[in-house]
Amino acid sequence: MTENDIDTHADNDTGAAVTDGGRDVVELPDQIELPRLLDFYELQTEDTTKIAEFYDNLREGQLTTTECQDCGEIHFPPRIVCPECQSEDLEYADLPHGGELFAFSTVRAGAPMGMEDEVPFVIGIVDLGPVQLSAHVADAEYDDLSIGDPVEMKVVEIDGPVDHERVFYRFTPKES
Numbered sequence: 001m002t003e004n005d006i007d008t009h010a011d012n013d014t015g016a017a018v019t020d021g022g023r024d025v026v027e028l029p030d031q032i033e034l035p036r037l038l039d040f041y042e043l044q045t046e047d048t049t050k051i052a053e054f055y056d057n058l059r060e061g062q063l064t065t066t067e068c069q070d071c072g073e074i075h076f077p078p079r080i081v082c083p084e085c086q087s088e089d090l091e092y093a094d095l096p097h098g099g100e101l102f103a104f105s106t107v108r109a110g111a112p113m114g115m116e117d118e119v120p121f122v123i124g125i126v127d128l129g130p131v132q133l134s135a136h137v138a139d140a141e142y143d144d145l146s147i148g149d150p151v152e153m154k155v156v157e158i159d160g161p162v163d164h165e166r167v168f169y170r171f172t173p174k175e176s
Contacts, residue, residue, distance in 0.1 A: 051078045053092055058167050063153050065131060067093040076131040097153040098174060099128040106142045126151055126171050136170045150174035 046052040054077070057064040066078040070087035076095075081088055104124035111119050115136075122137040122145065137151065151171040158166035 050080045054078045055167060057092065058155055058169060059165070061155055063095045063097060063128075063169060064092045065095055066090040074130045076133045093130075095130065096128050099126045099151055099171070101125070101137070101145060101147055101149045101151055102127040102132055103147065104137060104142070104145055124151075124171070137172070138170045139172045145173065 049055075051066075054064055064078070065074060065076045066080075067074045067090065068082035068085060068087050069089040069091055071082060071085040073082060073084045074093060075083065078092070079090060082090060102125040104122055106120050107115075107123050108120045111121070115121070120142075122140050122142055124135060124137045124145075125132050126135050126137075135153075137145070138154070138156075150173070152174045153169050153171055155167050156170055158168055
């Protein structure tokens with residue numbers, strides 16, 4: 001039996017299409033609204049995250065992270081509990097806005113939701129001294145970069161399906 005040989009009809013009880021074999025036929029919508037969960041940028045308010053201060057600081061142009069007041073460790077991303085000593089005594093500390101490229105690569109496919117139109121783009125590990133972090137390296141092509149190049153942070157606004165302002169950081173090559 002081929003696909004063309006299957007006869008379908010409506011089930012009188014459910015209204016769903018049913019094949020001669022008795023199985024329901026499911027029709028898929030042309031467009032599926034993605035769940036909030038797949039949004040690359042988290043919600044940034046005190047109601048939705050315990051690291052809202054990080055985003056508040058970023059909105060003001062300051063890159064920060066948490067420093068443990070018990071053992072002195074600095075972690076990125078910000079934490080609510082120190083992974084070294086399990087202390088909850090953490091305070092926000094300023095991070096430098098400039099650093100060096102430790103490693104980098106080009107994203108050509110499989111970009112996170114909201115970044116598909118930016119492909120290809122450079123992603124890198126930036127060494128800020130106290131921490132290394134991953135970041136989008138904007139305004140740069142792979143062939144124009146080298147390990148050790150100086151970069152500087154810039155804050156970008158995130159446009160998306162929420163009713164409050166969201167921000168994130170990127171790095172750009174530093175002008176010599």
